[in-house]
Amino acid sequence: MPTQIKGLKYATFAAARRPRRKRPPSYAFAPGATFAYSERPPQPPTPPASPGGDAGLLDAYSHAVVSAVERVGPAVVSVHPWRGPQGPEGVGSGVVIAPDGLILTNSHVVRGAAAAEIIGLDGRVFRARLIGDDPDTDLALLRIEGGVTLPYARLGDSKAMRRGQLVIAIGAPLGFEATVTAGVVSALGRSLRGERGRLIEDLIQTDASLNPGSSGGPLVNSAGEVVGIATAVIAGAQGLCFAVAANTAALVVGELIKHGRVRRGSIGVIAQQAPIPRDLARAVGLDQPFGVWIATCEVNGPAARAGLLPGDLIVAAEGAPLTGLDDLMRALGTDTIGRAMDFEVIRQGRRLTLAVTPRERRR
Numbered sequence: 001m002p003t004q005i006k007g008l009k010y011a012t013f014a015a016a017r018r019p020r021r022k023r024p025p026s027y028a029f030a031p032g033a034t035f036a037y038s039e040r041p042p043q044p045p046t047p048p049a050s051p052g053g054d055a056g057l058l059d060a061y062s063h064a065v066v067s068a069v070e071r072v073g074p075a076v077v078s079v080h081p082w083r084g085p086q087g088p089e090g091v092g093s094g095v096v097i098a099p100d101g102l103i104l105t106n107s108h109v110v111r112g113a114a115a116a117e118i119i120g121l122d123g124r125v126f127r128a129r130l131i132g133d134d135p136d137t138d139l140a141l142l143r144i145e146g147g148v149t150l151p152y153a154r155l156g157d158s159k160a161m162r163r164g165q166l167v168i169a170i171g172a173p174l175g176f177e178a179t180v181t182a183g184v185v186s187a188l189g190r191s192l193r194g195e196r197g198r199l200i201e202d203l204i205q206t207d208a209s210l211n212p213g214s215s216g217g218p219l220v221n222s223a224g225e226v227v228g229i230a231t232a233v234i235a236g237a238q239g240l241c242f243a244v245a246a247n248t249a250a251l252v253v254g255e256l257i258k259h260g261r262v263r264r265g266s267i268g269v270i271a272q273q274a275p276i277p278r279d280l281a282r283a284v285g286l287d288q289p290f291g292v293w294i295a296t297c298e299v300n301g302p303a304a305r306a307g308l309l310p311g312d313l314i315v316a317a318e319g320a321p322l323t324g325l326d327d328l329m330r331a332l333g334t335d336t337i338g339r340a341m342d343f344e345v346i347r348q349g350r351r352l353t354l355a356v357t358p359r360e361r362r363r
Contacts, residue, residue, distance in 0.1 A: 061166075064222040065182050068168050071224030073180075074121050074151035076217055078172035079105050079142070081113035088117045093171040093217035094142065095226060096152040097253070101126070101144030104249060105216035106231055107133040110140045118144060121151075121178055132256040136264075137200055137244055138231045140216075141256040153218060156225025158204065158245035161185055166222050167206050169230055169241070171214030183208030190242060192232060199326050202245045204228045210241045219243040255334060265332035265358030267308075267343075268301020269294050273324040274313060276346070284351040290323040291315040291346065306356040308345065315351075316344040332358050 075096040080088030092109030096102065103118065110116055110130055118126040126144045133140035144150070161167075165185045170178060187205040204219060210230050219228035228243030255262040274293035276286060292314040297304040308314075314322050317331040318341055331341075340355045 064166060065168055065180070068220050068222055068224045069170065069178070069180050072153045072218060072220045072226065073170055073178045075153040076121065076170045076172065076178055077103060078119040079103070079109055079216060080117040080119070081110045082115045082117065083113045091172065091213045092215050093213065093230070094118070095218040095229070096150050097155060097226070099149050099152050101128070101148045101150055103128060103142040103144065104229060104253065105140050105142060106229065107135045107138045107140045109216045110142070116142055118142070132260040134252050134256065134262040136262065137248060137252050139229060139244060139249055139252045141253060153224070153226045155246045155250050156221060156223070156227045158202070158227045158247045161188060161204065161221070161227055163188060167208055167227065168220045169206070169208040169210055169214065169217060170220060171210065171217030171230065179211070179214070181209040192242060199329075200231070200244065201330070202248050203231070203242045204245055206241050206243065208241060263334050263337055264361045265334070265336035266361035267303040267332065267356050267358050268298035269303045269308070270296040271314070271325060271328065276313065276315070280346065280349065283349065284346055286315060288315065288321050288323055292322050292325060292328050302356050302359055306354050308343070308354060308356065309347070311347070313346040314343055315346060318342055332361070
């Protein structure tokens with residue numbers, strides 16, 4: 001026992017004589033250091049980002065299309081116009097733009113019909129009456145009879161569209177419900193000649209496929225807004241497709257609801273495009289190659305009452321140059337009816353300004 005105690009004593013002395021290790025300077029804190037404490041639990045490491053590429057782009061593209069279709073698809077209907085006692089004849093598409101059953105479609109779809117049979121996405125069948133149509137823009141408005149509440153789509157701002165933007169066409173080709181095609185805006189501001197010779201302006205050109213029966217269906221952006229109404233396909237030109245811009249459709253809808261027709265101005269002339277001789281243009285201070293030459297003035301019409309004469313060459317209206325009949329028809333919009341307009345004409349080498357008050361154009 002004494003031996004064990006003696007050994008323990010020597011071991012204690014040896015440990016006391018052994019030099020202690022000093023803490024390395026790197027572990028020392030600077031004088032006046034402050035410390036901050038966080039009560040948040042430790043966060044798990046962020047998983048690495050998934051690889052991009054075609055797969056990721058395809059997912060985003062599919063999501064945009066599916067989301068737009070889910071919003072607008074229930075508002076797309078099949079339109080079967082009634083043109084006789086035998087029942088509905090033909091088929092087209094339409095889109096409900098108000099919950100009480102206001103339907104926008106093409107004029108050529110319901111031409112010659114006073115009513116139509118409407119089939120919704122859920123299979124319900126309704127009867128709708130024609131409120132009015134406008135062949136000059138190929139648009140028509142129907143309203144479902146009876147008190148109904150239907151899914152509807154909103155008209156967007158077609159002026160906000162850009163070339164290359166994704167668009168989705170939804171229709172009922174050959175009676176099949178809610179058929180979807182997608183593409184991009186190929187061009188904006190296109191024009192096509194309508195049935196009455198008037199240009200349908202501000203058309204949207206797209207490569208989204210439109211099949212027979214899809215006419216009157218909506219062209220939709222990725223936000224689920226209707227930016228156009230499908231109207232025409234040029235099959236011999238690699239399937240070029242056109243839609244009437246939503247802003248034009250909104251104006252037409254307002255006129256059809258108020259008046260049952262779209263009112264446009266007329267000054268009561270028969271006219272044609274005519275060249276302006278260069279010397280004459282220089283003499284009267286013009287810089288345009290063409291004007292509108294008046295062949296005939298209607299007796300007691302707006303032009304005749306204002307002093308316009310056959311042989312006059314109209315070169316401007318309200319300060320805007322007129323280089324052809326399309327410019328004249330464009331100048332005589334709904335807001336010109338009953339309002340005096342300044343028309344500039346060339347008569348016998350002189351430039352005159354006459355005030356003409358357009359009237360409503362006869363249908």
